[in-house]
Amino acid sequence: MTSATKTAGVGAPARPGTAAGGGALAGTGTLVRFALRRDRVRLPVWILALLLGTLSTANSYAELYGTPEDRANAVETMGSPAGLAMSGPRHYLDDYTSGAMLGHQMLGFTAVLVGLMSVLVITRHTRAEEETGRAELLRSTVVGRHAHLAAALSVAALANLVLGLLLALGLGGLGIDGVDAGGSLLYGAAHAAVGLVFAGVAAVTAQLTAHARGATGTALAVIGAAYVLRAAGDSGENGALSWLSPIGWAQRTYVYVDDDWWPLLLCLALAAGCAATGFALSTRRDVGAGIRPQKPGRPVASPALGTPLGLALRLHRGMLAGFGAGLFLMGAMYGSILGQAEDMLKDIDQLQEALERIGGTGIAEAFASMVMVVLAVVAAVYVVMAALRARAEETAGRAEPLLATGLSRGRWAGSHLAVAMGGGTLALLVAGLGFGIAGAASTGDGALVPRLVGAALAYAPALWVTVGVAAVLFGWFPRASAAAWIVPVYAFVVGYLGQILRFPGWMNNLSPFGHVPRLPAADLDWTPLLVLTLVAAGLVWLGLAGLRRRDLETK
Template sequence: MTAAAAAPAAPRTDLARGSTLTGTGALVRFMLRRDRVRLTVWSASMVAFYAYFTFALDTVFADEAAQQARATVMETPAGIVMGGPGYGIDHYTTGVAMANEGITWVVLALAVLSILHVVRHTRTEEESNRSELVRAAVVGRHAHAVAAVLTLLLAQTVIAVLSALSMVAVGDLAVTDSFAMTVGSGLSAMVFGAVALVACQVTEHARGALGISLAVFGAAFVVRAAGDMRELGGSTLSWFSPIAWAQQMRAFVDLRWWPAALSVVAIVALLWIAAVLASHRDFGGALLRSRPGRPEARASLRGPFALTWLQQRGALLWSCLGLGLMWFATGTLMPEIGTMIDDLVADNAAAQQIFGADPSQLSVSFLAVMIMFAALCCAGYAVVMTQRPKAEETSGRGEIMFSHPVGRTRWLGAQVAVAAIGTTVLLAVSVYATWLGAVVVGWDDQSFGDYTVVVWTYLAALAVFVGLVVALYGWAPRLTGLGWALVAYALIVGMFGGLFDLPDWAYRISPFDWVPDAFSGDFSAGDVALLWGVAAVLVVLGFVGFRRRDLQTG
């Protein structure tokens, strides 16, 4: 053997300094191919929302009286919290209504897209060890993260362009303002995607990164709402929320582009922070390391239920913290809301026609809307956590579990049980945090028992979301994302159903339509029992389908 043959191989130089982005282009193409259906559905849904919302505002509320009636609504605390700071109220046109009433919800949807996309292609891939296989090739350290951000930017750009064109085509709105609204909303949502990338460096698990990112969004929502409540048009506090940056562009009223620069600066800064953190941690690790486990597991931990709980408890903790603070803050606004509505109704005949003349009932109506929004957030959590069995199966961890004496029914039962328990806990935290916030400031129009009734009734509707995802997972795992379609539908019908003049059967598709309005005193045991029955049938179907099909990996 010659000396040359015996010499060790030369070290790789392709990933030397300055080449940490090697392979980014190939990963971008791979991610786009992998998510072509997912991103197409998201894009089509967002464009359809823009187009339909524009059409509804331009037809149902075409006359000046109807538009000013909506403007009156947007001046109320409920309108400010659920909408925005209230620009252009004195001349409320379709474009102004789109900006005032739609930006918050558009940013919410696009932020969820951003967070899920970034976590899916970074921390989830790293956690499943697929990234390790990819990085065995010529791929730089930061290529995965940069490719995830670039594909997200491309998706947000497509959504912004097509949505703006749909607004122009359907409502004949100003082109520049339409693009300003969609681009500003997309940039604000990208901020939360960058937050998710930072969270992926902090925690070892995708569930924890999701929980942290959603908690940050919840805090941003509260800050924006509290800031806008202080002063019409927004106060200094509003500017600390990325959601407000899109609203402060004042599309269709007094357009200004510079607030969008705040989103760009925030995105760049967060990406830089994520890059620095990624360079100072081990692959597969995180800045917050898990504590070392016990030498021997306790008897209570030797089963699929305990393992599932350990996997999901981080996301539940952060979700409870973020939503709990958000709804506690909402509860503290109740006395101020009552006072503002009293004054509005006393001086405005149009407001009396819309809300009625009883101020106490107006406050309760606002609270009921907040509770339904809290339930929608819990429905999103239910969909995410009920999809966890699919992630365990495709990552190969399910096969490892089944190599032990664990049956399919027991394993899936543990997954569904933990997701259902977490959803129940999150709903209870959200509802009771609202109650506690109201009690702290002396607003006690509704008792603790009234809030408890709300928890039990809305829990039946949330069970349907869990059941739908379980049924899809059992028979068609690739379609579990349709659970989000039901969440989106329930949001549109529940929040904007009055705009669309939908038939009764369209409302009944939403599980929340079968639940009586919070604090209304109405209760239909038959409707609630029907929801539980539907949920039970869906769960049983899911278990049957899971037992009949082959496992899927990769």
């Protein structure tokens, strides 16, 4: 007896760049749902933080500048080149309502944070997936070549649109004079448009390098360049430089003043162009590789690279250099307005009260003390990222072959923690140096340089405690390691905003940064610094002890 058999699914071979059973975008919907599930905590936290921060700032502006006289004083102080560089274009000052103030002082700042959110979403769901090998496994199924990038862009676009809509509804419902519904809709749309631009930028950088950190760092450098171009254009006589920046385009909607929508078309065009470029570049490389070829290494490693500390320093050097340069520029920007601090803040009652509580012999010293908290928090962002690098190495499977040798877990993880602590201290040093040099030039007081450098270094023990918290989470509760981000976020909300919003003192005491003497306004007290150092040492020891007792996550 014979029977005929039929072979199903046999046909012409799939074209390059397509999946068997679908096109280049096959499986995009499934990947979108999967990405949303993975980010079911991260994205809501980002969106709510940006939303609540904007709404609270809008209310604060309405309270701080409640009278025309207060707003006129703000116009006078913000009209200086340094003030415009920190905020936005001069045209907002023509009718400085609470809404115009929000667009002038907040839009450029929050646009940077929205861009950061978008970049992290794209690199997390594209380059990081390739680096860990998950993308290759999925691509072996019915998943098209462009599905990962399309899904990541879809998630980023959805997050930005939700944020824009919530901003529009939230600001429009506050009932603040000068903050109308139409302007609020434009304000939200401007954030969404900028977020789409930097999502497109990340789609390009994810194709250039084989590593997620390199892709993220390059995209963040683009964000930094966009902010610097905007600041340079707004503070100078010729605003042409601002037109080279998508952040400058968003600010030139003149939200709550003229409500011009057309600059957002430039953002959408650039976002579409970058996304298209990302798709095109992805067809010119292999999965897991980058467009930019990797340089061949030396035939023989240097003696330093053969040690755990040398390897950790090599892995961290790019991020450390980026944060160091950024903190130096940030300190210099704040230092450039230090000489004008008294004139800028003399008519703002709540800020005056906050500065009086800090102490010091003058407003400039108290203002410098407040700025130090911001610089220390940014440095804390670096130390959290650096301290959690060991967790990233573990989950990516790169720690396992190292620990299979004679290298102990304590030496391996301790090297990353040591680089985080030393790198954070170095970041504080360069931040204080930039603040001091620019502050000395602004005030004419050369003695500010060593004083502000010392004030910045006083926060080093608080950074070490932050590293210790990350070490404990990594050692004992590795899946909850991301909770270490609570430390810098809480320090900023309570240590900086809490001074203005009059949070109770006990809240500040819950943060390691709240125990640091507020130099240069306050006197140096070594006791809390020594206690913080001992606490940091104990936390690091506890974290390493937990790492030695738990199982390693293997691949």
